[in-house]
Amino acid sequence: MIYETLIAPFQEFEFMRRALVGVCALALGAGPIGVFLMLRRMSLVGDAMAHAILPGAAIGFLISGLNLYAMTAGGLIAGFVVALLAGLIARVTELKEDASLAVFFLISLAVGVTIVSMKGTNIDLLHFLFGNVLALDNQTLALIAVNASITLVALAVIYRPLVIECVDPNYLRSVSRVGATAHLAFMALVVINLVSGFQALGTLLGVGIMMVPAAIGRFWARDISAMILIAAGTGMLSGYGGLVLSFHSGVPSGPAVILVAAGLYAASVLFGRVGGVLRHLIPQRHLEA
Amino acid sequence: MNAQLQFRNLTLGYDRHPAVHHLSGEIKSGALIAVVGPNGAGKSTLFKGVVGALKPLSGEISRAGIDPHEIAYLPQAAEIDRTFPINVYDMVAMGLWRQAGIFGGIGKDAKKKIGGAIGAVGLTGFESRAIGTLSGGQLQRMLFARLLLQDARIVVLDEPFTAIDAKSTLDLLDIVRRWHGEQRTVLAALHDIDLVKANFPETLLLAREKVAWGATAEVLTPENLTRARHMCEAFDEEAAACAA
Numbered sequence: 001m002i003y004e005t006l007i008a009p010f011q012e013f014e015f016m017r018r019a020l021v022g023v024c025a026l027a028l029g030a031g032p033i034g035v036f037l038m039l040r041r042m043s044l045v046g047d048a049m050a051h052a053i054l055p056g057a058a059i060g061f062l063i064s065g066l067n068l069y070a071m072t073a074g075g076l077i078a079g080f081v082v083a084l085l086a087g088l089i090a091r092v093t094e095l096k097e098d099a100s101l102a103v104f105f106l107i108s109l110a111v112g113v114t115i116v117s118m119k120g121t122n123i124d125l126l127h128f129l130f131g132n133v134l135a136l137d138n139q140t141l142a143l144i145a146v147n148a149s150i151t152l153v154a155l156a157v158i159y160r161p162l163v164i165e166c167v168d169p170n171y172l173r174s175v176s177r178v179g180a181t182a183h184l185a186f187m188a189l190v191v192i193n194l195v196s197g198f199q200a201l202g203t204l205l206g207v208g209i210m211m212v213p214a215a216i217g218r219f220w221a222r223d224i225s226a227m228i229l230i231a232a233g234t235g236m237l238s239g240y241g242g243l244v245l246s247f248h249s250g251v252p253s254g255p256a257v258i259l260v261a262a263g264l265y266a267a268s269v270l271f272g273r274v275g276g277v278l279r280h281l282i283p284q285r286h287l288e289a
Numbered sequence: 290m291n292a293q294l295q296f297r298n299l300t301l302g303y304d305r306h307p308a309v310h311h312l313s314g315e316i317k318s319g320a321l322i323a324v325v326g327p328n329g330a331g332k333s334t335l336f337k338g339v340v341g342a343l344k345p346l347s348g349e350i351s352r353a354g355i356d357p358h359e360i361a362y363l364p365q366a367a368e369i370d371r372t373f374p375i376n377v378y379d380m381v382a383m384g385l386w387r388q389a390g391i392f393g394g395i396g397k398d399a400k401k402k403i404g405g406a407i408g409a410v411g412l413t414g415f416e417s418r419a420i421g422t423l424s425g426g427q428l429q430r431m432l433f434a435r436l437l438l439q440d441a442r443i444v445v446l447d448e449p450f451t452a453i454d455a456k457s458t459l460d461l462l463d464i465v466r467r468w469h470g471e472q473r474t475v476l477a478a479l480h481d482i483d484l485v486k487a488n489f490p491e492t493l494l495l496a497r498e499k500v501a502w503g504a505t506a507e508v509l510t511p512e513n514l515t516r517a518r519h520m521c522e523a524f525d526e527e528a529a530a531c532a533a
Contacts, residue, residue, distance in 0.1 A: 157392075168369045174340055177358070223374050
């Protein structure tokens, strides 16, 4: 029974195995990125960037149909352009970065949906917005795996300046110039992970596997390395749980993955060791010192 | 003694409005100098200029060959995210940035130094505490430990003792004296006149322009202080371009 529910789907169907590998690789890269976005109070920036990728991917689609390379290249270019422009406008004008990002992503979303609906059908649009994790081909899997590997290696390289820039940006600025470079590299990682997420879960839900596990990590760990492990782990767990749920209940796989993550999040809010609700509600005797 | 810092007709400010106006003078290597003046006198602005965070509107600062990034700088309101999950030890260890950089490991010697700095500010036992759990005084002690590790020729402290209790102030003053004993150049913006008189041999009294600069006892006279208070006026949005 347990075997049939939890393991058999993956043994019987290749598309399930592919999907599982895909979401695991995705969670491995996106989780740590999500933790840093959260700690830099940029949780919604991920969302904004995801929308920004849409027109690029749509132009790729317009030119060559559902072609992985064209759509990826388009998405990457659009993502980088928006990240750079938003950062630039924030730096040279009084507008804060979040406000200028908000403007850009809304423009991008409008442009993207317009382009897709000009040429494609409603099904194409749905594919764009919500992805299809059950239809990952080899190329897409390879792309996700490569992106996850780049993410982990690059994060290891910029980890120290990134952490310092999060806690005490003034200090980093006072001792070194690497802060800006690290920030750009980090935004680039956000973009490539969103492009990965876009392939599997679509523009709208791709951010889910980045931010929800990160928020879960916050409820269980006090230090950042543990948060990163928990985020990657719960991301993978959500991926697996979501696929099982989707297989048995017929819920579309992308939303199912995020729903499972949401369930874990709800449980963390209630039972979390660090700042969970129950901890507040159950009075504990204060300590002696 | 050679000059460690020289200001030549230095004007610093924001949006063309000067906050420090035509300042000239030099700070000797190994000097311990207090910068005193009312709020809005340009103390923080001057320090931002010294550490290279603000480019002069005109004039220049020379630092005797020291890169601005080698100056240890404690800003007035440290923009520290105190909810960030990091402990005291790691925070202090950041002081070794110039030695360790992005990849450098933290070896045995470095660990000893970190422990020593934490001990010197009286935070031994707090190493694994999250920074969010520290009091204001403890946070300032931690930042001083980090400054100690920076091992800089020039130390710039912007109101280091504001909102800090007497005991912590005394402890941290000891560290300032230690830097002075080690021939480092120390600049500190301060509001407590008695503390300045007791501890700082040299004072710059600033009110957007230099009011007086020299031996503390000669600078901090009642007349000078009154003059400084009257010289600080608000920006004039319609101000004409400065001819000087």
